[in-house]
Amino acid sequence: MELLLIKYGLVAVFLAAMLEADVIPVLAGVAAHRGYFDPPMAIAVASFGALAGDCVWFYIGRTGAIRKSKLMLRWQSKAEILFQRVGHWQIPASHIIYGTRIATMTFLGARGSMVGRFVLVDGVSCFTLTTFLFCLGFALSASVSMILVNVKRVELVLLLAVALFALVFHLLQRFGRRLAKI
Numbered sequence: 001m002e003l004l005l006i007k008y009g010l011v012a013v014f015l016a017a018m019l020e021a022d023v024i025p026v027l028a029g030v031a032a033h034r035g036y037f038d039p040p041m042a043i044a045v046a047s048f049g050a051l052a053g054d055c056v057w058f059y060i061g062r063t064g065a066i067r068k069s070k071l072m073l074r075w076q077s078k079a080e081i082l083f084q085r086v087g088h089w090q091i092p093a094s095h096i097i098y099g100t101r102i103a104t105m106t107f108l109g110a111r112g113s114m115v116g117r118f119v120l121v122d123g124v125s126c127f128t129l130t131t132f133l134f135c136l137g138f139a140l141s142a143s144v145s146m147i148l149v150n151v152k153r154v155e156l157v158l159l160l161a162v163a164l165f166a167l168v169f170h171l172l173q174r175f176g177r178r179l180a181k182i
Contacts, residue, residue: 010037010045017049017130018056021095024049025130029137043127043134050095050126051119054105058118061109079107088117092125 016024025046032039060066083090094104108118 010041013037013042013045014049014052017046018053021046021050021053021101021126021130022098022133025133026137029134029139030141032134033138033141039134039138043131046134047123047127047130050130051123054101054122054126055119057102057105058109058113058115058122061106062112066106066110076107076110079103080111083107083111088113088121091118091121092128095125095129 013024013028017028025043028037028042028046029039031037032042086093090104091108094100105122
């Protein structure tokens with residue numbers, strides 16, 4: 001991903017931040033530390049990319065297809081209760097709590113939240129989180145590269161461990177059936 005950011009520059013940062021607003025600012029910070037990007041410009045582009053992605057999900061929520069879907073009708077009452085408790089603080093929380101960003105933006109669009117208020121709160125949230133993550137990547141530039149390499153190794157070891165565990169479980173289950181028949 002870092003090579004794509006370097007090759008295509010700030011356009012890649014914008015588009016990638018629309019899809020993934022957590023990892024991209026860190027990688028953009030690493031690239032900026034290495035001299036590929038102007039740091040303030042990279043922060044602005046990544047922030048606007050994250051905001052644009054959130055606005056797309058907000059707009060999708062505003063379409064009638066999502067409002068009338070079975071999934072939305074099933075979860076709407078629970079989401080509404082959460083919104084009544086948390087309010088628009090749900091937006092910055094969704095940037096921190098993994099897996100809730102798209103659902104939050106889509107729900108807010110479906111419930112008919114005011115566009116101006118959404119853009120303001122989400123814009124500040126995107127800028128704040130992007131700046132923090134960018135600075136983290138910038139400050140830990142050398143370490144981030146090493147961490148990403150080690151994460152790939154750990155993922156491979158975990159995949160092998162899960163496969164081995166599944167094989168052992170399958171063999172034990174198979175032999176257990178044979179012993180039960182005897």
